[in-house]
Amino acid sequence: MARITVEDCLTKVGDDNRFALIHLAVERIRQHRKGEPFLVTGKNKEVVMTLREIAAGKVTFDNIHELPKQRKAEKAADAAAEEGIAEE
Numbered sequence: 220m221a222r223i224t225v226e227d228c229l230t231k232v233g234d235d236n237r238f239a240l241i242h243l244a245v246e247r248i249r250q251h252r253k254g255e256p257f258l259v260t261g262k263n264k265e266v267v268m269t270l271r272e273i274a275a276g277k278v279t280f281d282n283i284h285e286l287p288k289q290r291k292a293e294k295a296a297d298a299a300a301e302e303g304i305a306e307e
Contacts, residue, residue, distance in 0.1 A: 231279065247272065247273070253287075
């Protein structure tokens with residue numbers, strides 16, 4: 220992905236509401252600082268990576284609080300699968 224712009228993100232947030240975009244980005248950055256992985260690939264600063272997630276439509280107000288729960292479920296499933304392999 221080339222340069223990310225605020226306009227790219229605003230189309231995903233809707234209503235051209237920059238205030239809402241800031242709140243969504245801050246919430247996602249807090250999740251990253253707690254250990255949540257990025258949903259897009261790249262080697263930029265966390266703010267840019269978060270905006271890329273929003274512009275790609277992977278982070279929305281509808282799913283922002285579900286992302287950590289999904290990650291925990293994935294980790295539990297991976298651990299269960301590894302236990303099953305180890306027991307065989």
